[in-house]
Amino acid sequence: MAESATPSSKPDADHQPHPSHSAVPYLVVWLALLGLTALTYITGSMHLGAWALPVALTIATAKSALVAVIFMHLNESSGATRLVFATALVFVALLIFFTVADVATRFKLATPAGAPFGTERSQPEGLLENQVPDE
Amino acid sequence: MSHEADALGLPRGILAHHFSSLERQNEAMRLGMWLFLATEILLFAGLFTGYAVYRFQFPLAFQEASRHLNITLGTLNTVVLITSSFSVALSIFYARTDRPRAAALCLVVTLLFALAFLGVKAVEYAEHFHEHALPGKYYAYEAVKVPGAAMFYTLYFLMTGLHGVHVVAGMSVLSWLLWRTLQGRYSSRYYTGLEMGGLYWHLVDLVWIFLYPLLYLI
Amino acid sequence: MRLSETTDSLAGAPPLETLNYLTDGTTVMSWVNTRDHKRVGVMFLAAVLVAFFLGGLFALTLRMKLLQPGPFLMDALSYNRLFTLHGVVMIFLFLIPAIPGAFGNFMVPLMIGARDVAFPRLNLASFYLYLLGAAIAIWGMVHGGADTGWTFYTPYSSTTPTQVLPILLGVFVLGFSSILTGLNFIVTVHTLRAPGLNWMRMPLFVWGIYGTSIIQVLATPVLGITVLIVAVERFAGFGMFDPARGGDPVLYQHMFWFYSHPAVYIMVLPAMGVISETVCTFSRKNPFGYRAIALSSLGIAFVGFFTWGHHLFVAGQSTFDAGAFGLLSMLVGIFTAIKVFNWVGTMYRGAIKFTTPFAYICGFLYFIVFGGMTGIALATTSLDIHWHDTYFVVAHFHFIMVGASVMAFLAALHYWFPKMFGKTYSEGWGLVAAALIILGFNATFVPQFLLGNYGMPRRYYQYPDHFQALNVASTAGSTLLGFGFLIILIYLVIALRWGARCTQNPWGSKGFEWLSASPPPTHNFDEIPTITQMPHDYRTHEPPGVIRVS
Amino acid sequence: MNDFLRRMLFLPEQASTFARDLDRLHFFVILTTFVMSFLVGTTAILFFVRFRRRSETQTTPHIEPPMWLEALFVTIPLSFFLLWFFVGFNEFVRQQTPPADAMDVYVMGKKWMWKFAYPDGPNAINVLRVPAGRNVRLLMTSRDVIHSFYVPEFRIKKDVLPGRYTDQWFNAVAPGRFQILCAEYCGAGHSVMRGEVIVMKPEEYETWLALQKRGALASRQDGSPTEIEGTPALGNLVEQGKRVAAEKGCLKCHSIDGTRHIGPTWLDLYHRRERLTTGAFIDADEAYLTRSMMDPAAEIVDGYQPVMPGYEGKLTAPETSALVEYIKSLQSDAVRTGPSEGPSYAPLRNN
Structure with a gap:
């Protein structure tokens, strides 16, 4: 591009604000990830019932935090990047929270047991008593 | 106009004319990439929302259908993807420390793992086709006949499918980066391109880290 | 390449009439393959204007049909397609890209003292994605069009036999264009500000665009995945929203409005930015409450994400969600209110000159207060029950979209026309057109508020007879509105071709974009200015930035 | 006053128990809106008159609003908005919570007609008969796409969704006939998907219901x-x-x-x-x-x-x-009772 470049005397170190000197953290994270995978596999096959989801999600969050912070260098990123990531997560949480909250707090007849039921494209299965009669 | 690219002995065109320094430009690239990753996160968020809603509506169907997925293959794929993520991280590390050959080797390993991931996924898909455990109107899986099971498979295919598309996209990005690495474009002075590709690949991994428990484990 | 030429020419004594971005390369390729944010901006401007006139034509045809309560002029299916196209074209092809794509691209780098946006190639790509998306959508329109409305509600959109697929695909691609634009602006603002230009000195238009960009980046992907799912549902029968398979059509609405409510702010935040700039210039006054206006842009961008559920009050959403969203919706109004009061405050003790852009500012102020407050009224849960899906919503929506966004777009077009093209337009005709538009706008949409009160649902091809009088009034108004736009088109084209050459800063503005020549040279600044003041500091006559002495 | 404002704003007549309360809030909200936009507009014009530009080189003082003024800018609208919200939401909850004694009518939307069915009673197309002064709950679903049940005079509206139920209740104050409109876009016939609510005197309603049941039984014996x-x-x-x-x-x-x-x-x-x-x-x-x-x-x-x-x-x-x-x-001299000349009912469910 520009031919009229003037030499710069800036030291090279400027371009690497955070040189990392060792691959050990990556190795540790990798091992930790494998460990956590094993853990989630074990807890997953224990059929924990109501606890299965929170446990699995907690482990997944821990794993993704490791990936984001170490592998993706969030620990050495600028504030703006961290903010971007955090904001995205906040909005994901919002989307999921309000949508599920809607489904969870609808009036109880909204989707009676036996749904899916009666639309033009599939004939009703398991109709309730007092269901709107068909022609 | 001060221009550092030549002074640093970097290939032409690395530093664009409107940036005052390479450092600034790298920061811009990194921020841009993270913003792009944020859009990817929200893209998947739509499907996760769908998952959350239908799991709430059909808890038993989801548990039942989830148990019929091949958990061994799922776990294998998790390990494969985590390892590939690790090797990408290593690749960037080697590029940063001026070891381009090691960096390239790591990328090759990553690509192989990515292929393995797709292979395993293909095996799983073939199994589903065989069992007619297919989404929506094609659902005719004998083993799970609970209302809502079809929805589980719809979500399963949409989520893994979209993720698969990202794996393929990531592979092409990484192949290109591999080529550039072999050309010796990345060194301690400039490795941003590789870093961006790496970030993308880590995101693919990140999404899978959530897909794995949600689809296979509960 | 171009850059080296200009730098070379700067080496000697600069000629009086240096090359500007318009004259620097006149081949088609120099436009098609440009990296210059200003050229991309101009191309966006041309494209969105075409879209606007197309959409306007659709709107006028619709209003003509509505003169009669019964079948008239076209059949129901054509009518349904036409309002869908009106919506899709106006929203996705005009309102969303209009101010950010055209004026944002042009002005943001100039305002922050940068030579270009952070990723010029991505910027050009964003324009081509826009064209691609538009082409796909228009292809779909020509081959039958969709009859779903721009909201694409399932299961109607997944079952209707019309050409929904290409339109969905077009919207998907347009979404990407929008994301790239937004992403570019955020990075540009973060990394390319001139020395001395800290966040609290940034022009308010840039704040507006910055807030918009956040929404574009974070909301648009959700729309992308949503239309993608509908598309998959249509051609492959996956059934994610299909009630026959236990799917929940309301889930679609949640996901759709998670984008589309913030999208309203994509359309209106840049408009607010424009008003913030112009009101200062024409009042010759520093912004009253700069900090409040700037931060309320972020506030709107943020809170705008919490309020989507107020579109679902009667859609079968739970009472809990309705309450939560109703309460949160009240907060958005506050940020707009802060802005409005501060704009009016800016005029206090100013030196106001009544020009065409100022006429649009006045229109804007009135429309945004009325449109905004009817919006809050609509978000008042129980009132929404009667108004929902009636012409009241249509009127409110158009008050914000036309009354605010288009007014601001026109203000921007007139305000920056000399900056962009170096020409002056006819002030007299400008005021005539402005008067016609403001009058016609009121005549079009005030009757629609009343129609909504009266109980006329939207998207009605035929309507009960007692709605006719108000419909006729509205159609009459829309004709005036149409004439107004036509006049603008004519005198701007004339100005472009034969208009007098203007000075560098014809308004005497202290906005930073006027620091460069009008029209600006390709590289914007010979030397990046160091900003020494807030924007619009009219205490003195000094320019707001000084050239750095190196 | 109520009636004057109602007519000025083109609001339809107030035929349900909700209508009057809602309209009162409506008047309050709309009047505030008018006053606000008038104030803002007039202030802008006044400022323009008072602070016209006198010379092209005029400079102006730098003015920053005091903190209390910004606070006022926030609190005044916020208090209004919150007031609207609380009054409105209170009413909303009332509208969303059917009373326990409400009589049920099942509603099904279908392209492009409304079907009504009474528990173990007759069913009907496009005509809903209800007694005046009694709480009625509509339990609604759709057979194909989303419709929306809208009676402007009752100020009620609720989307009718395929695959699940929604409910809506009302209490019609006096006998009369009111149009049912579909408010959610549902295709080519959307604008003609209209029905009618016939509010009957309670005793007429009972007579009609009894007749219908008898007629229904008779038709059932046809085989x-x-x-x-x-x-x-x-x-x-x-x-x-x-x-x-x-x-x-x-x-x-x-x-x-x-x-x-x-x-x-x-x-x-x-x-x-x-x-x-x-x-x-x-x-x-x-x-x-x-x-x-x-x-x-x-x-x-x-x-x-x-x-x-x-x-x-x-x-x-x-x-x-x-x-x-x-x-x-299909001759219309089938069963027809009550004050309406409206369409007759389709026979009871028989498949």
């Missing part, structure tokens, strides 16, 4: 068609025709209850004198009915679009004659 799949229907020609009409999709465009739809209604169609688009009049006899099935575009009844596909080759001869018989059977 219903056999439901064994694959065997030809055993019912008479009329029953067969009814089935054919449903299977071939005739009823998507032709109503059987007198309402105007995409095509002419079948009710009382036989021997009706119809004006064609050509201006000529015809007698809708068996021959015309058959012709218009085979080649519909040839003779279009005035006011309708030539949208019907030809059924030549798609209907067998027995099917055609069954359809004609069915149309002939």
